[in-house]
Amino acid sequence: MNYKLAIDWDDFLTNYWQKKPVILRKAFAHFIDPITPDELAGLAMEEEIDSRIVSNKDGVWDARFGPFTQYDNLGEDHWSLLVQAVDHWHEQAATLLEPFKCMPQWQFDDLMISYATQGAGVGPHIDNYDVFIIQGMGSRRWQVGDRNQHYKQFNAHKALLHVEQYQPIIDEEITAGDILYIPLGCPHNGTSIGESLSYSVGFMTRTSQELLSSFADYVIDNLPNGIYYQDPDLKRPKDPYQVQPYELTKLQDQIIDLIKKPELFNDWFGKHITLPMHDLNIVPVEPPYDYNEFESLLKNGAELNRVPSIRILKVGDCGYIHGEQINLPMPVIDLLCKTETLYYEQLQDKDTLQVMLDLxxxxxxxxxEE
Incomplete structure (x- = not known):
C-alpha cells in the first residue's frame, strides 16, 4: 500500500515541531487501515511482542500485559488493546512509516497501534516523546494541553501514570486520515467514539543521563589502558584539603576530551543508536549459507529483503546496523539504507557479497522466497 502524506514539512517543522500540538486534517486522503483488529489481537498473543490491555470500568483503571490468550471476557466497551513496535512484525503496517522517513531516522522509535472500544482510552497522561497519532477506523476525541512543568502526575494504577486536570488547547474529534501531532511534554487524553484504530508514530531521543552511562560503558570496554589525572606543574597548595578550581577544570577537560574524540564518540553512537528498543523478527540462518551457495542464489534471481524496521544509520563516514559497524564503502551503505530489497546486480562486488553474506x-x- 502506498501512503502519501499531505504535509508541508517545512511549515510543520518551523511552526509546530517540538513547539505546539496541531491537528492535520486529512493528512492521509482516503485512508485505508493496513491492519485489522483481529490481526492486531493475533500479534498480541505472541511472546516476543509487547502489548497491553487498558480498561476503565466504572471509573476503575486496570492494565494487563501480554501475551494474551483470549479477549472474550473484556466486554463491549471501555477497554483498549495497545501493541508496540508493530512495524517490526507486520510488513503492511510498516508501510505507513514511509512518509515519515524524511525525518531524522535515529530519532524514530516505533509504530504503536491501538484498538479501542466505545469510551476507551489510557487516560490523561504525558509522554516523553514526540508522536504523530494517525486516526484509522472510527474516531476519537482528543483533549491536548500545553506544556507546563508544574503539572502533577499520579498513579491511577501501578502501570498507569496519569496527569491531574489541565486546560485543553485542543478539544476535537479526529477521523480517518487525520493526524494529531503532540510534542513531548504536552498532556493529552484520547477517548474512542465507538470502535476505532489509531497509529502512533513515535520519535524519541535518549536522555543525556542514559547517553552518558552508555558512552562510559563503551569507553571502559574500548580503552583498556586507564587515563590518569596528572599535574606535572603542581605547586604546593596553601590548603591541601581544598580541591583547586584549575584541578576541577583539568578533570572536566579530561572527560570532555574523550567525548570529543570522533573515533570514539561516533563509533559508540552508531552502535548504541542502532540497537532496537523492542524485539525484532531476526532469525539467524541455520545452517549458515556458504559463499558459493549465497552467490548462486542471488545470481539465479533471488531477492534479499531487509528485516522490517531494523535500524540502519550513517554516522560520520561509517554505517551501522543493529549495534555493529558495516565494513563497506559509503555508496554501498547508502544503498543499504535507502533500499529494502536488493538484487545481485547491486551487490556483485566480491567484498560486498562477503559482508552481505555475514549480515x-x-x-x-x-x-x-523463504
Whole structure:
C-alpha cells in the first residue's frame, strides 16, 4: 500500500515541531487501515511482542500485559488493546512509516497501534516523546494541553501514570486520515467514539543521563589502558584539603576530551543508536549459507529483503546496523539504507557479497522466497 502524506514539512517543522500540538486534517486522503483488529489481537498473543490491555470500568483503571490468550471476557466497551513496535512484525503496517522517513531516522522509535472500544482510552497522561497519532477506523476525541512543568502526575494504577486536570488547547474529534501531532511534554487524553484504530508514530531521543552511562560503558570496554589525572606543574597548595578550581577544570577537560574524540564518540553512537528498543523478527540462518551457495542464489534471481524496521544509520563516514559497524564503502551503505530489497546486480562486488553474506547469516536480510 502506498501512503502519501499531505504535509508541508517545512511549515510543520518551523511552526509546530517540538513547539505546539496541531491537528492535520486529512493528512492521509482516503485512508485505508493496513491492519485489522483481529490481526492486531493475533500479534498480541505472541511472546516476543509487547502489548497491553487498558480498561476503565466504572471509573476503575486496570492494565494487563501480554501475551494474551483470549479477549472474550473484556466486554463491549471501555477497554483498549495497545501493541508496540508493530512495524517490526507486520510488513503492511510498516508501510505507513514511509512518509515519515524524511525525518531524522535515529530519532524514530516505533509504530504503536491501538484498538479501542466505545469510551476507551489510557487516560490523561504525558509522554516523553514526540508522536504523530494517525486516526484509522472510527474516531476519537482528543483533549491536548500545553506544556507546563508544574503539572502533577499520579498513579491511577501501578502501570498507569496519569496527569491531574489541565486546560485543553485542543478539544476535537479526529477521523480517518487525520493526524494529531503532540510534542513531548504536552498532556493529552484520547477517548474512542465507538470502535476505532489509531497509529502512533513515535520519535524519541535518549536522555543525556542514559547517553552518558552508555558512552562510559563503551569507553571502559574500548580503552583498556586507564587515563590518569596528572599535574606535572603542581605547586604546593596553601590548603591541601581544598580541591583547586584549575584541578576541577583539568578533570572536566579530561572527560570532555574523550567525548570529543570522533573515533570514539561516533563509533559508540552508531552502535548504541542502532540497537532496537523492542524485539525484532531476526532469525539467524541455520545452517549458515556458504559463499558459493549465497552467490548462486542471488545470481539465479533471488531477492534479499531487509528485516522490517531494523535500524540502519550513517554516522560520520561509517554505517551501522543493529549495534555493529558495516565494513563497506559509503555508496554501498547508502544503498543499504535507502533500499529494502536488493538484487545481485547491486551487490556483485566480491567484498560486498562477503559482508552481505555475514549480515544475511545473522538474519538482518533474508531471501524473499523463504
Amino acid at each position: 544475511v547469516n545473522k538474519g538482518y536480510w533474508y531471501f524473499a
